[in-house]
Amino acid sequence: MSYWSSWHDFLAMGGYAGFVWGSYAVTALALAAEVFWVSGRRRAALAHAAIARELREREAS
Amino acid sequence: MIGTLAWVLRRDLRLALRRPAELAFALFFFLIVASLFPIGIGPQPELLRAIAPGVLWVAALLASLLALPRLFSADHADGTLEQMAIAPHPLTLIVVAKLAAHWLTTGLPLTLLAPLIALQFGLPAEAIGVLVLSLALGTPVLGAIGAVGAALTLGLRGGGVLTAILVLPLYIPALIFGAGAVEATVAGTGASGHLSLLAALLVFTLTFAPWAAAASVRIALE
Amino acid sequence: MAIPWFKYASPASFYGLAGRMVPWFTALAIASALVGLWIGLVAAPTDFQQGDSYRIIYIHVPAAWMGMFVYLVMAGWAAAGLVFNTRLSGMMVQALAPTGALFTFIALWTGALWGRPTWGAYWVWDARLTSTLILLFLYLGYLALRASIDDARRADRAGAVLVLVGAINVPIIYFSVRWWNTLHQGASVNLQGSSMATVMLTGMLVMAFAAWMYTLAVSLARVRAIIIERERHAAWVAALPREGSPAGG
Numbered sequence: 001m002s003y004w005s006s007w008h009d010f011l012a013m014g015g016y017a018g019f020v021w022g023s024y025a026v027t028a029l030a031l032a033a034e035v036f037w038v039s040g041r042r043r044a045a046l047a048h049a050a051i052a053r054e055l056r057e058r059e060a061s
Numbered sequence: 062m063i064g065t066l067a068w069v070l071r072r073d074l075r076l077a078l079r080r081p082a083e084l085a086f087a088l089f090f091f092l093i094v095a096s097l098f099p100i101g102i103g104p105q106p107e108l109l110r111a112i113a114p115g116v117l118w119v120a121a122l123l124a125s126l127l128a129l130p131r132l133f134s135a136d137h138a139d140g141t142l143e144q145m146a147i148a149p150h151p152l153t154l155i156v157v158a159k160l161a162a163h164w165l166t167t168g169l170p171l172t173l174l175a176p177l178i179a180l181q182f183g184l185p186a187e188a189i190g191v192l193v194l195s196l197a198l199g200t201p202v203l204g205a206i207g208a209v210g211a212a213l214t215l216g217l218r219g220g221g222v223l224t225a226i227l228v229l230p231l232y233i234p235a236l237i238f239g240a241g242a243v244e245a246t247v248a249g250t251g252a253s254g255h256l257s258l259l260a261a262l263l264v265f266t267l268t269f270a271p272w273a274a275a276a277s278v279r280i281a282l283e
Numbered sequence: 284m285a286i287p288w289f290k291y292a293s294p295a296s297f298y299g300l301a302g303r304m305v306p307w308f309t310a311l312a313i314a315s316a317l318v319g320l321w322i323g324l325v326a327a328p329t330d331f332q333q334g335d336s337y338r339i340i341y342i343h344v345p346a347a348w349m350g351m352f353v354y355l356v357m358a359g360w361a362a363a364g365l366v367f368n369t370r371l372s373g374m375m376v377q378a379l380a381p382t383g384a385l386f387t388f389i390a391l392w393t394g395a396l397w398g399r400p401t402w403g404a405y406w407v408w409d410a411r412l413t414s415t416l417i418l419l420f421l422y423l424g425y426l427a428l429r430a431s432i433d434d435a436r437r438a439d440r441a442g443a444v445l446v447l448v449g450a451i452n453v454p455i456i457y458f459s460v461r462w463w464n465t466l467h468q469g470a471s472v473n474l475q476g477s478s479m480a481t482v483m484l485t486g487m488l489v490m491a492f493a494a495w496m497y498t499l500a501v502s503l504a505r506v507r508a509i510i511i512e513r514e515r516h517a518a519w520v521a522a523l524p525r526e527g528s529p530a531g532g
Contacts, residue, residue: 003328010324014335019400023339023393027346030385031497038501042508046523049511053521209448213441217431226427227445230420231452234459241463258462262455273448276365280440 065150066158073162077131084166088174091124095178106183113182114243117192118199118236120178121171125200126225126232128167129207132159133278137215146282152275160204160271168200188246191256198259199239205270206231212277234262292369294510295519301503308500316493322486330483337483339397345491347390347411349498350418353383357425358450361443371506373439374513376446377429378506382498384422390415410464414457421449435513 004010013020077084098116099109136142145155175196179189210228214220242255323341330337357376364372394412395405406412428445432438514520 003326013338014329016334016336016338016400019336019396020338023342023396026392027342027389030389034382034385034501038505038508042504042511045508045511045515049515049520049523052515056516206448209444213428213445214431219431223427223431226420227424230417230424230456231448233417234452234455237459237463241466245466258459265455269451270448273444277441277444280437280444283437283440 062150062154065154066161069145069155069158070162073159074165076135077162077166083131084170087124087128087167088170090127091120091171091174092178094120094123096181099181109182110184110247113179113184114188114192114240114247117175117179117182118195118240118243121175121196121200122203122232122236124171125167125203126207126228128163129204129211129224129228130221131167132163132204132208132211133215134211134220137281142215142278143282146279152278153271156208156271156275156278160201160208160274163208164201164204168196168204171200172196184243185247188243191246191252192243194256195239195242195252195259198256198263199235202235202259202263202266203232205266205274206235208274209270209277212274212281215278215281235259238262292367292371294371294374294514295517297371298507298510301507305500305503305507308496308503312493312496312500315489315496319486319489319493322482322489327482327486328480333401336397336400339393341486341490343390343393343397344487345494346386346393347415348491349494350383350387350390350415352495353379353386353498354418354421354446354450354453357383357446361446361450364439364443365447370436370439370513373436373443374506374509375502376425376439376442378502378509379498380422380425380429381505382502384419384426386494386498387415387419387422391419408464410457410461413464414460417456417460418453421453424449 011017011021095117098112102108102112133142136145146152148155172193175192176189179192184192207224207228210224210231213227214223217223238255238259242252242259245252245255319341323338327338329335357379360372360375360379363369364376391412394415398407398412399405425442425445429438429442432441511520511523
């Protein structure tokens with residue numbers, strides 16, 4: 001049910017490869033960057049919380 | 062209630078008139094920015110007449126943006142604003158009075174100066190009349206929306222630029238209707254549609270913005 | 284069945300609930316994006332007017348919808364935060380804003396790349412593009428305001444007022460920009476075209492669903508990070524297992 005006859009056809013996008021793949025690539029990059037950034041943010045927050053807790057425990061003992 | 066309104070209005074006017082040089086800054090700015098365009102673009106009369114409505118409106122908009130910090134920041138710095146917030150009178154009413162004083166010392170002078178600057182651009186007399194009318198309707202909108210931005214950024218670092226970033230996108234409808242009215246007059250298609258939309262925007266803004274500005278002042282004071 | 288809404292309005296219990304939901308939304312987002320990409324890039328035929336450049340709309344239109352929709356959701360949370368004074372609302376507004384701004388940026392970027400072959404210019408002052416640009420400015424304003432307020436509670440409340448004022452202005456901005464555009468006879472080309480093949484519409488709707496699921500997954504993941512950042516000193520945060528934290532060795 002594919003509309004394309006070959007891989008080459010698919011990548012060429014009827015002569016609009018730069019526009020089509022430029023859109024898809026930037027979108028993929030932007031979303032990947034956001035996912036990476038968000039997962040790093042929670043890890044950093046948890047690490048900060050752990051440090052804060054250790055400092056409190058050390059002070060208490 | 063009217064007493065509070067009049068008292069705050071008189072007080073703000075007296076404080077503003079105590080430093081007349083500061084009031085003139087926004088007007089100088091308006092004059093200088095508007096004069097930069099013919100110098101930058103070149104003095105072709107048709108071109109200047111074509112860009113005049115947009116340039117004059119944008120320059121007036123930036124000048125009124127520059128004047129926004131005067132609304133609250135001095136009262137914030139010396140604690141008066143806090144007194145006003147805990148006073149028995151509704152804060153929204155006080156904000157309305159401050160806005161009125163602000164318009165009389167900023168929006169009104171800008172509106173009155175505009176015809177002089179319009180002459181630099183060779184606008185026809187009829188268009189100058191519409192320019193004055195559109196600024197008279199539009200500058201209170203700019204002040205009222207700006208009051209929300211000024212209140213939200215009270216006491217923050219980078220306050221001036223931040224206020225501009227918050228407020229400028231919200232100024233776009235006023236700019237479209239105001240500059241459009243003058244442009245329509247130059248083009249001979251009639252400005253009444255633009256002016257009535259600008260008047261509607263004014264009524265709408267004056268209904269909601271003082272209330273939002275008062276809420277923002279309270280948030281900034283917490 | 285009564286759902287204990289207010290129980291989940293507390294950040295501590297919402298943290299757990301969000302953590303359970305994120306994997307599901309992630310899986311749904313990936314699955315529907317794969318299906319949507321298959322329909323849009325492989326199964327759908329080319330457009331006889333625009334050629335294959337039309338395939339950009341499978342991301343452009345969902346991104347533009349999400350950009351607008353996320354701002355409305357933010358306004359809803361902002362109103363709830365000001366009325367009920369719940370802490371979670373401000374955190375949700377904060378968590379949604381970057382994703383909304385990102386989708387608005389993607390809508391503009393793909394709109395430019397679609398416009399070049401279609402209109403012959405990367406940027407046209409079309410009513411829709413112009414209002415999308417202004418929407419991006421509104422997002423940037425919110426992010427800038429948040430970034431300059433150190434006190435999180437003040438940032439929540441000030442941000443909520445700004446988002447609400449912006450949301451009230453969005454219809455006025457949209458109307459004024461359309462009015463401005465028609466008067467200047469600017470280009471106003473209908474992106475969808477008059478008749479759209481069913482398979483194209485299906486692909487676009489599946490991609491819109493994927494964008495929706497992505498937004499849910501990423502904003503819930505972000506709100507979890509925000510909750511930890513803000514409740515660093517709470518007892519329940521200290522009791523969390525130190526999964527994957529560098530200090531947890």
